[in-house]
Amino acid sequence: xxxxxxxxxxxxxxxxxxxxxxxxxxxxxxxxxxxxxxxxxxxxxxxxxxxxxxxxxxxxxxxxxxxxxxxxxxxxxxxxxxxxxxxxxxxxxxxxxxxxxxxxxxxxxxxxxxxxxxxxxxxxxxxxxxxxxxxxxxxxxxxxxxxxxxxxxxxxxxxxxxxxxxxxxxxxxxxxxxxxxxxxxxxxxxxxxxxxxxxxxxxxxxxxxxxxxxxxxxxxxxxxxxxxxxxxxxxxxxxxxxxxxxxxxxxxxxxxxxxxxxxxxxxxxxxxxxxxxxxxx
Amino acid sequence: xxxxxxxxxxxxxxxxxxxxxxxxxxxxxxxxxxxxxxxxxxxxxxxxxxxxxxxxxxxxxxxxxxxxxxxxxxxxxxxxxxxxxxxxxxxxxxxxxxxxxxxxxxxxxxxxxx
Numbered sequence: 062x063x064x065x066x067x068x069x070x071x072x073x074x075x076x077x078x079x080x081x082x083x084x085x086x087x088x089x090x091x092x093x094x095x096x097x098x099x100x101x102x103x104x105x106x107x108x109x110x111x112x113x114x115x116x117x118x119x120x121x122x123x124x125x126x127x128x129x130x131x132x133x134x135x136x137x138x139x140x141x142x143x144x145x146x147x148x149x150x151x152x153x154x155x156x157x158x159x160x161x162x163x164x165x166x167x168x169x170x171x172x173x174x175x176x177x178x179x180x181x182x183x184x185x186x187x188x189x190x191x192x193x194x195x196x197x198x199x200x201x202x203x204x205x206x207x208x209x210x211x212x213x214x215x216x217x218x219x220x221x222x223x224x225x226x227x228x229x230x231x232x233x234x235x236x237x238x239x240x241x242x243x244x245x246x247x248x249x250x251x252x253x254x255x256x257x258x259x260x261x262x263x264x265x266x267x268x269x270x271x272x273x274x275x276x277x278x279x280x281x282x283x284x285x286x287x288x289x290x291x292x293x294x295x296x297x298x299x300x301x302x303x304x305x306x307x308x309x310x311x312x313x314x315x316x317x318x319x320x321x322x323x324x325x326x327x328x329x330x331x332x333x334x335x336x337x338x339x340x341x342x
Numbered sequence: 343x344x345x346x347x348x349x350x351x352x353x354x355x356x357x358x359x360x361x362x363x364x365x366x367x368x369x370x371x372x373x374x375x376x377x378x379x380x381x382x383x384x385x386x387x388x389x390x391x392x393x394x395x396x397x398x399x400x401x402x403x404x405x406x407x408x409x410x411x412x413x414x415x416x417x418x419x420x421x422x423x424x425x426x427x428x429x430x431x432x433x434x435x436x437x438x439x440x441x442x443x444x445x446x447x448x449x450x451x452x453x454x455x456x
Contacts, residue, residue: 122373125370126363144375146373147421147425214359257350257438258349258438260435265456288353291348292348328453333453
């Protein structure tokens with residue numbers, strides 16, 4: 062059976078793509094952000110996952126309001142990136158892990174998670190940038206299964222529901238008939254707000270408590286409603302739902318997790334950036 | 343049922359999704375460079391093509407993000423509109439908070455010391 066070895070979480074601000082493209086990683090503004098990644102890159106080089114299941118939120122590249130799924134899963138052999146409207150450079154296609162996609166679909170739907178299934182799916186910066194941050198040289202040596210969680214249109218799925226989804230994904234990975242090593246990735250967060258008079262809102266105390274909770278008390282944030290999370294973390298801070306789903310998946314794979322590394326830096330663009338790597342023990 | 347109020351924040355809910363559909367659909371079209379160019383060639387014709395309301399047209403003409411949100415705009419789609427003008431998130435944040443861009447960046451930076 063497949064083995065779920067650990068989880069990763071990373072912010073995904075579009076400006077990161079511009080900084081990578083222009084080679085600004087060592088500039089004073091960017092260095093505290095990019096300096097977070099080498100320890101995680103080294104862990105990945107030694108742990109060598111074959112497949113990444115990616116919890117992310119589409120920002121209006123693949124999905125529009127005409128058809129807005131709460132949960133959607135990719136089942137494609139290849140995932141392409143495309144122009145998102147601001148001219149950040151696009152990335153080469155990623156290879157899909159189709160067998161695991163369908164195993165997840167069959168297993169999760171049987172457990173009452175009514176997923177939208179996508180045999181074609183454009184993936185935006187939320188999917189592509191973390192891969193570039195974790196494997197800066199060349200193509201990421203993994204296949205992927207993207208799982209999109211709606212953070213565009215309220216009502217969003219609750220933190221509790223995202224946690225349950227993550228648990229079901231973790232258990233399904235463990236029942237996949239494969240000898241591959243799988244890691245789960247959460248893309249998004251942490252606190253930030255792009256829109257409204259409160260634009261620029263950041264909540265450092267909440268972010269740090271949330272990161273701590275993922276190590277030892279992973280269900281802590283499931284007590285909050287979506288609007289609680291907006292109030293505490295900003296309109297886009299709700300992307301921490303991805304982190305919860307990731308951590309929930311790990312909870313099924315072992316009794317606890319070891320924190321490999323974390324980084325937290327304010328600000329990049331309008332965002333408090335977070336990075337975590339957790340290993341199942 | 344009255345809505346929960348969160349200071350300076352307009353969650354993109356059912357009311358906004360209904361009101362803002364045409365505006366958001368137009369902004370979603372700006373994923374394509376060809377469509378961005380068509381908008382720039384003739385904004386009024388482009389807005390008519392997408393059936394924007396008068397309030398939405400006025401908001402687009404104003405380039406004011408708060409006015410666009412009031413007209414039902416969603417931040418993720420509006421970002422594609424802002425991209426046409428090369429505005430980044432600090433430009434947009436400064437505009438919405440009535441601050442200079444430098445003051446807005448300083449405000450963000452100050453959170454590091456919380």
